[in-house]
Amino acid sequence: MYKYDAIDRALVDERVEEFRDQVSRRLSGELSEDQFKPLRLMNGVYLQLHAYMLRVAIPYGVLSAKQLRALADIARRYDRGYGHFTTRQNIQFNWPSLIDIPEILERLADVEMHAIQTSGNCIRNTTMDPFAGAAADEVEDPRPWCELIRQWSTLHPEFTYLPRKFKIAVTGAPSDRAAIRAHDIGLRVVRNDEGETGFEVFAGGGLGRTPRIGVKLTDFVDGRDLLAYLTSILRVYNLAGRRDNLYKARIKILVESMGADAFRDEVEATFAQLRGGVHLTPREEIDRIRSFFPPPLAPANDVAEGSAPSRPGFNRWLLRNVAAHKVNGLASAIISLKPIGGSPGDATADQMDAVAALAEKYAGGEIRVTKEQNLVLPHVPRGYLPKLYDALFDIGLATPNAGEATDIVSCPGLDYCNLANARSIPVAQAISHRLSADGLSDQAGDLTIKISGCINACGHHHIADIGLLGVDKRGEEHYQLTLGGSGTEDAAIGQIVGPGLSGENVPEAVARVVAAYLELRISASEKFSQTLRRTGSEPFKEAVYAH
Amino acid sequence: MMVITANRLNDGRVVYRAESGAWTRALEEAQRFADEVAACSALKSAEADAGAAVGPYLIETDEGAPSGKKIVRETIRLSGPSAGTTKLSVQDANHV
Numbered sequence: 001m002y003k004y005d006a007i008d009r010a011l012v013d014e015r016v017e018e019f020r021d022q023v024s025r026r027l028s029g030e031l032s033e034d035q036f037k038p039l040r041l042m043n044g045v046y047l048q049l050h051a052y053m054l055r056v057a058i059p060y061g062v063l064s065a066k067q068l069r070a071l072a073d074i075a076r077r078y079d080r081g082y083g084h085f086t087t088r089q090n091i092q093f094n095w096p097s098l099i100d101i102p103e104i105l106e107r108l109a110d111v112e113m114h115a116i117q118t119s120g121n122c123i124r125n126t127t128m129d130p131f132a133g134a135a136a137d138e139v140e141d142p143r144p145w146c147e148l149i150r151q152w153s154t155l156h157p158e159f160t161y162l163p164r165k166f167k168i169a170v171t172g173a174p175s176d177r178a179a180i181r182a183h184d185i186g187l188r189v190v191r192n193d194e195g196e197t198g199f200e201v202f203a204g205g206g207l208g209r210t211p212r213i214g215v216k217l218t219d220f221v222d223g224r225d226l227l228a229y230l231t232s233i234l235r236v237y238n239l240a241g242r243r244d245n246l247y248k249a250r251i252k253i254l255v256e257s258m259g260a261d262a263f264r265d266e267v268e269a270t271f272a273q274l275r276g277g278v279h280l281t282p283r284e285e286i287d288r289i290r291s292f293f294p295p296p297l298a299p300a301n302d303v304a305e306g307s308a309p310s311r312p313g314f315n316r317w318l319l320r321n322v323a324a325h326k327v328n329g330l331a332s333a334i335i336s337l338k339p340i341g342g343s344p345g346d347a348t349a350d351q352m353d354a355v356a357a358l359a360e361k362y363a364g365g366e367i368r369v370t371k372e373q374n375l376v377l378p379h380v381p382r383g384y385l386p387k388l389y390d391a392l393f394d395i396g397l398a399t400p401n402a403g404e405a406t407d408i409v410s411c412p413g414l415d416y417c418n419l420a421n422a423r424s425i426p427v428a429q430a431i432s433h434r435l436s437a438d439g440l441s442d443q444a445g446d447l448t449i450k451i452s453g454c455i456n457a458c459g460h461h462h463i464a465d466i467g468l469l470g471v472d473k474r475g476e477e478h479y480q481l482t483l484g485g486s487g488t489e490d491a492a493i494g495q496i497v498g499p500g501l502s503g504e505n506v507p508e509a510v511a512r513v514v515a516a517y518l519e520l521r522i523s524a525s526e527k528f529s530q531t532l533r534r535t536g537s538e539p540f541k542e543a544v545y546a547h
Numbered sequence: 548m549m550v551i552t553a554n555r556l557n558d559g560r561v562v563y564r565a566e567s568g569a570w571t572r573a574l575e576e577a578q579r580f581a582d583e584v585a586a587c588s589a590l591k592s593a594e595a596d597a598g599a600a601v602g603p604y605l606i607e608t609d610e611g612a613p614s615g616k617k618i619v620r621e622t623i624r625l626s627g628p629s630a631g632t633t634k635l636s637v638q639d640a641n642h643v
Contacts, residue, residue, distance in 0.1 A: 425630035
């Protein structure tokens with residue numbers, strides 16, 4: 001884990017005191033809401049339907065046990081005993097009082113966390129492969145590069161007032177578990193023929209109102225020049241991106257309007273000017289940051305053989321929730337925050353405390369948050385898996401459904417969010433119940449369902465096998481169904497099937513689509529997207545409307 | 548009928564404007580307006596009195612409950628999230 005230096009510490013502490021003063025002035029009436037709103041948003045404080053919401057950055061989705069305990073403590077002291085892990089690998093607290101938020105930020109600062117740049121038209125928290133440093137297929141651990149990006153982008157003076165928000169995703173493996181082509185910039189770690197680390201770079205991806213898949217800008221940028229290349233992309237965007245229309249201000253619109261080739265030419269011309277000098281990251285600095293992320297060690301012999309689990313369902317969990325590790329004898333364990341009928345991404349304070357303790361006991365004290373709204377213990381000796389499973393079972397976190405249809409991604413929707421047009425969580429809960437009731441989810445295996453309560457697409461519905469978008473149809477909640485989206489290396493935007501469905505018809509319609517897939521697929525290894533490509537959408541469309 | 552609603556400044560909770568000009572958590576204590584002109588006039592007063600509540604606006608009600616095009620949203624604001632949070636039994640949660 002990266003540790004704050006004196007600059008990081010001073011910056012965060014100063015921001016806490018600054019915001020404490022701003023809150024005080026707002027409560028006294030010295031600041032109006034119009035004056036205060038941009039200040040609170042700079043500190044991750046939104047005003048939602050029922051209360052203020054505090055969005056806390058979890059840097060590239062990496063948490064220590066101590067940090068997770070601090071989040072549990074905040075949930076218990078200042079919220080309603082739970083937190084909501086988001087599709088951007090952050091956590092949101094839905095019920096804090098404004099008067100308590102400076103104190104919450106102080107507690108976060110104590111564990112080297114903050115809420116800076118979790119809102120506003122700036123560079124947001126970097127998305128990262130949650131299996132970084134662990135994945136068997138990894139070229140290189142991307143965590144040091146994400147940390148480099150974090151340090152570079154934090155309060156970067158040139159990029160504090162961009163045309164719109166800006167999101168960067170990084171994967172260290174050929175398999176894309178960070179949805180790099182659905183981000184403003186996507187980076188994939190590669191090595192050149194000389195064995196030097198660099199990046200394949202994509203830009204212009206994004207979801208929301210105008211979903212686009214990012215285009216490739218270059219096959220290789222040397223790691224030492226990464227910041228120069230990122231600066232070049234952002235500078236072109238900052239200068240040429242539209243500021244006159246909120247809905248046309250993201251980089252994807254600029255890339256599309258200029259054309260990918262012209263945009264690339266502009267970036268390359270800027271890069272030619274910037275390369276080297278202050279934008280060059282010295283090897284020593286890269287090595288210094290790398291030293292914070294030592295590779296995991298093979299487990300000691302005495303944990304190589306595990307005891308038998310005493311709780312039921314271990315083999316199913318092993319199949320669904322355990323991923324291969326690059327180090328022999330280790331595995332990565334996915335802790336599903338998708339209990340059947342639960343609220344996707346929610347964890348209670350007690351569960352967070354328990355996961356922190358398990359991470360310390362069995363996994364070297366590190367936890368990851370995934371964009372699928374689950375948690376991962378990245379480095380677990382395989383011999384500990386039965387004990388870990390038993391412990392997770394006892395706290396209600398052993399649902400064996402990672403990557404399955406019931407592992408539903410969902411934004412908070414109209415139950416919490418001021419922007420939403422329709423509810424997401426109850427729909428997710430109903431679908432989850434429906435697909436688990438007769439084993440459809442188990443039979444289908446890998447299949448993604450994602451739900452957004454509005455066109456802003458926080459639920460990432462565009463990149464799901466089955467996507468659902470909530471819309472307001474003359475005062476009633478309706479859901480538009482899309483099929484064939486993907487956020488992986490075969491990135492694609494899902495296509496709308498047809499007219500929207502009323503909420504009560506959604507679970508059965510989704511169940512019919514899953515059943516159609518099971519009937520149409522050639523074998524259990526043919527994925528949903530492959531079946532859809534082979535058969536076309538017609539049989540699925542018939543399934544959606546067959547009632 | 549129309550009612551003025553907002554979020555309370557210090558904790559963001561949903562509030563409604565009473566006839567006295569005070570903000571109340573109870574919809575039944577809110578001042579109701581049958582007349583749009585009177586409602587808009589009261590809304591202007593509420594906007595000017597920004598010390599206790601944030602972002603006042605008018606909602607439609609019928610027999611003391613939210614109604615109209617924003618019925619779902621305003622019912623959720625009144626009653627709280629319609630979705631359960633995380634309160635499942637361990638057995639239900641694990642689903643084994």
